[in-house]
Amino acid sequence: MALRKTTAATSESDSETTSSTTEDTEPQTKKYRSTYYSRKSEISTLQQELKTLSERLAELQPQQYLVHRAALQDACTENAVLQQDLHVSDLVLARMQAIWSNETATRMRNPLETYIRLAGDAQQRRATLHALHAPVLDRALRFILERTRDMRLNQSQRQTHTVDATNGDHLLVQFDVTPFPNITNTRHVFDKIQFTVAHQEFQFWEHLNATAVCDSDGMENELASHARFLIATPFGVEIEQNVARFWRFAESSEHLSEPHGIYVIEFIDDDPTYSFQPDRRVRIDISCVILCRPYRYISADGTLEEGVSIVRWTFSRLHRIQCELAPQVKQDLVDMFPRWGEVFRQSIRRYMAKE
Structure with missing residues (x-):
């Protein structure tokens, strides 16, 4: 139990x-x-x-x-x-x-061409040049302003165009823009232009071992003057140039409301004092306008670019050679022809570099 x-x-x-x-x-x-x-x-x-x-x-x-x-x-x-x-x-x-x-x-249209006939009398010659002073400069200024419209004058440019005309003449058209940045004195640059033009012919021909003789009216410092050049080349060819010179500097004018200087070289068509002799000499006619003006631009980074620019336009004609020359000599003249315009550009750069 x-x-x-x-x-x-x-x-x-x-x-x-x-x-x-x-x-x-x-x-x-x-x-x-x-x-x-x-x-x-x-x-x-x-x-x-x-x-x-x-x-x-x-x-x-x-x-x-x-x-x-x-x-x-x-x-x-x-x-x-x-x-x-x-x-x-x-x-x-x-x-x-x-x-x-x-x-x-x-x-063969030259937009600067003005028919110029000088008399034999010295007073009449000066009166003719002074009468042409204003119309020649105004015409050239209007042309160069249109030629450079909307262009940036702070950029260096250079153009050369040559052509053999049907009548046997050899034509040369040159255009260049030469800026000088950080320079604001337009009159100072224009003074250098006048000095350069006065010595351009001698510098060019001396560089080619040629001898240049100038007959002038002694009015180089006047607003209108005349000069005739006779050049003896080392290959036995004589070249002649007969030109009138006009210049003006203004703080403002009808066509440009800023300080500017304009210099015009225009060939003489008829001059009894210095008659052309195409059977003995080679004739070169030159029409040239040089404009000096300031420029101001705002750069990409917003800074102000200032300077003075020189614009040059030249229409030159090497007349058909009528004197007896060897073919190679004729070709040498044609090849030498464009180099004349480069002398001014190089000379003005050299003079400005000395500042």
Whole structure:
């Protein structure tokens, strides 16, 4: 009987223990399962969002490619149109240059040319030159202002055009712009121009080992003067030039409202005192305008650029050679012809460099 009681007690104790263990385990299992399903739900939600975003990205990528491709095509089309427009402009400019070259070769028009006939009497000669002073300078000033309209005078430029005319003359047209930055005294630069012109002929011919003799009216410092040059070249050819010189400096004028100086050299058509002798000498006629004026520009970085610029335009004619010369000598004269205009440019640079 005692044994049975013990067993029953033991069974009862085990039953209580098992019941107690079961009661302790059930809350932990419920808590674990609740966290698991929560995480699983979050993962499922994120996967669904990822799928949705991936599908959207797949939709956008072709659209982005199409947009980029369309933009690239538009840029290429615009570039092609611009290139075509530039090509058309180049063709128009080439056509204009062809017209100008043909006009120069056939008509030989000199926009500065003024018929000048000097009398034998000294007083009449001076009266003629002084009467021509204003109209010659005004005409030349209007021309050179149009020739340089919209041009940047702070940039050095140089152009040379030569042509053999149908009548046997050899023509030379030269144009150059020579800027001197950081110089503000226009009158000072113009004084250098006058000095350069006065010595240009001698410097040029001396450089070629030629001898130049000048007959002048002694009025070099006057606003209008005359000079005749006779040059003996080392290859036995005599060259003659007969020119009138006009100059003016003004703080302002009808055509230009700023300080400026203008110098004009114009050949003489008829002069009984110095008659042309084409059967013995080579004749060179020169029409030249030199304008000295200040310039002011705002550079790309916003700073002010100031200086003085010299603009020169020259129309020269080497008349058909009528005296007996060897073909090589004639060619030497033609080759030498363009170098005359470079003397002024080089000389004025040299004089200004000494400042």
